[in-house]
Amino acid sequence: MTQQNYPAFGVLLVDDEPAWLKSLSLVLRSCAGLNNVRTCQDSREVLGLLARGDIGLVILDLTMPHLSGQELLEQISEQHPEVTTIVVSGLNQLETAVRCMKLGAFEYFIKTDEEDRIVGGVLRAVRMKEMQRDYLEVSTRLVSGELCHPEAFASIGTRNRAMLNVFTYVEAVAKSPQPLLITGESGVGKELIAQAAHRLSGCCGKLVTVNVAGLDDAVFADTLFGHVRGAFTGADQPRRGMVEEAADGTLFLDEIGDLRIASQIKLLRLLQEGEFFPLGSDQPKCLKARIIVATHQNLVEKEAAGTFRRDLFYRLRTHKVYVPSLRERPDDIPLLLDHFMGEAAQVLGKKKPTPPRELAQFLTTYNFPGNVRELKAMVYDAVSLHRGRMLSMDSFINAVGQSQPANEETASRPKQNPFASFVDLPTFSDAAGFLVAEAMHRANGNQTMAARLLGISQPALNRRLKMLRD
Numbered sequence: 001m002t003q004q005n006y007p008a009f010g011v012l013l014v015d016d017e018p019a020w021l022k023s024l025s026l027v028l029r030s031c032a033g034l035n036n037v038r039t040c041q042d043s044r045e046v047l048g049l050l051a052r053g054d055i056g057l058v059i060l061d062l063t064m065p066h067l068s069g070q071e072l073l074e075q076i077s078e079q080h081p082e083v084t085t086i087v088v089s090g091l092n093q094l095e096t097a098v099r100c101m102k103l104g105a106f107e108y109f110i111k112t113d114e115e116d117r118i119v120g121g122v123l124r125a126v127r128m129k130e131m132q133r134d135y136l137e138v139s140t141r142l143v144s145g146e147l148c149h150p151e152a153f154a155s156i157g158t159r160n161r162a163m164l165n166v167f168t169y170v171e172a173v174a175k176s177p178q179p180l181l182i183t184g185e186s187g188v189g190k191e192l193i194a195q196a197a198h199r200l201s202g203c204c205g206k207l208v209t210v211n212v213a214g215l216d217d218a219v220f221a222d223t224l225f226g227h228v229r230g231a232f233t234g235a236d237q238p239r240r241g242m243v244e245e246a247a248d249g250t251l252f253l254d255e256i257g258d259l260r261i262a263s264q265i266k267l268l269r270l271l272q273e274g275e276f277f278p279l280g281s282d283q284p285k286c287l288k289a290r291i292i293v294a295t296h297q298n299l300v301e302k303e304a305a306g307t308f309r310r311d312l313f314y315r316l317r318t319h320k321v322y323v324p325s326l327r328e329r330p331d332d333i334p335l336l337l338d339h340f341m342g343e344a345a346q347v348l349g350k351k352k353p354t355p356p357r358e359l360a361q362f363l364t365t366y367n368f369p370g371n372v373r374e375l376k377a378m379v380y381d382a383v384s385l386h387r388g389r390m391l392s393m394d395s396f397i398n399a400v401g402q403s404q405p406a407n408e409e410t411a412s413r414p415k416q417n418p419f420a421s422f423v424d425l426p427t428f429s430d431a432a433g434f435l436v437a438e439a440m441h442r443a444n445g446n447q448t449m450a451a452r453l454l455g456i457s458q459p460a461l462n463r464r465l466k467m468l469r470d
């Protein structure tokens with residue numbers, strides 16, 4: 001969201017009364033942050049202005065000389081159906097309002113209506129148009145599947161189709177002022193996606209990251225909104241909050257699923273009203289940052305359990321993207337392995353080692369509860385221990401072996417007997433033969449790895465293989 005042009009399309013105010021045009025532009029600027037507002041005193045000029053194509057919303061009066069508001073409304077609906085219209089009239093007549101709505105007006109207000117109501121209606125129209133534009137953008141991009149700025153994703157190694165779809169989606173919504181929700185297990189790269197979305201947003205401000213897990217409500221409010229001097233005991237100096245730090249940029253709230261209920265209400269208010277109060281101040285400040293949130297939690301479940309507010313959830317998921325776990329994209333393992341080996345070698349000042357042929361295949365048999373972060377740590381560990389030319393498998397085999405019992409999900413799940421559904425049981429030696437063959441296949445022929453998968457020693461596996469061959 002850039003300060004220079006909000007909304008991205010023009011808002012045209014049409015009335016023959018200059019005082020009204022001036023006052024409504026001021027109200028829209030100060031209360032709703034709209035600064036892409038133009039005015040027109042002669043209704044006959046409106047169609048010419050719309051022909052230029054950069055106006056998305058027209059707010060018009062009904063009683064105007066030459067071309068009345070109603071005639072103009074009819075012409076706009078006919079010739080520019082893509083333009084949204086709002087009527088703000090001096091006439092408090094139900095029939096007129098109904099006629100205008102039938103002609104396609106999005107809202108009908110009376111000039112004497114409260115300012116807040118008019119501003120609220122204009123903001124609703126702006127959001128609706130933004131969503132239409134985002135939807136169009138997303139569907140066009142997803143159909144073409146092409147990235148205009150692949151460089152924004154340079155730090156994310158992948159060749160996986162689902163990940164590339166994530167990139168396409170993120171690129172399509174990157175310029176939207178609506179929040180972006182990124183979900184996925186821990187360590188899948190959600191923060192990298194948030195960085196890419198910020199890069200693509202075209203915002204000139206910073207990306208400010210706040211991990212909200214474990215923040216109590218007072219700390220959350222202070223961190224986000226800041227405080228004025230003397231706001232509480234010990235507040236000797238005023239402090240800018242992160243919302244302000246991120247002005248004209250992006251505020252990335254990580255671990256949003258862990259946000260306490262009281263803080264959820266504060267965040268919702270910020271998103272709904274587009275303004276906030278630093279602690280101890282009664283002067284509101286405008287939200288000028290785009291909001292991105294991420295979580296490894298299942299927000300649908302949290303919402304159903306009553307630990308995440310439904311209204312906030314719906315507000316946050318206007319744009320949402322799921323980053324698949326590494327288990328769901330084993331085709332990324334060889335590429336990431338190579339990427340992290342190069343990176344680790346450079347960081348550790350070593351020559352990039354050569355991986356054993358069967359390493360990538362071995363890693364695809366592991367379920368990576370810690371996802372890419374875990375793979376990265378494994379590779380760094382192996383490279384730091386590495387001496388010769390060929391990277392040793394040992395540290396990977398150990399890491400996988402140590403991690404297996406720590407994986408709570410697998411450990412707590414009762415082991416199912418794969419033979420339970422068999423009508424005819426295989427013989428003992430046939431079953432052992434199938435098991436050994438499967439382990440050798442998964443380990444790409446490496447006996448040490450296969451033995452590890454089977455929980456026996458390599459010599460014991462070797463004996464079994466010999467027996468099977470005889």
Ligand SMILES: Nc1ncnc2c1ncn2[C@@H]1O[C@H](COP(=O)(O)OP(=O)(O)OP(=O)(O)O)[C@@H](O)[C@H]1O
Nearest residue numbers: 155156157185186187188189190191192296372373
């Ligand atoms: N596709 C990838 N290519 C290169 N590095 C990656 C990739 N995915 C993740 N990483 C690296 O893995 C680590 C974890 O990534 P990141 O912090 O983005 O994950 P996350 O999903 O935000 O995790 P958490 O939920 O725990 O915050 C980082 O060091 C990141 O650089």
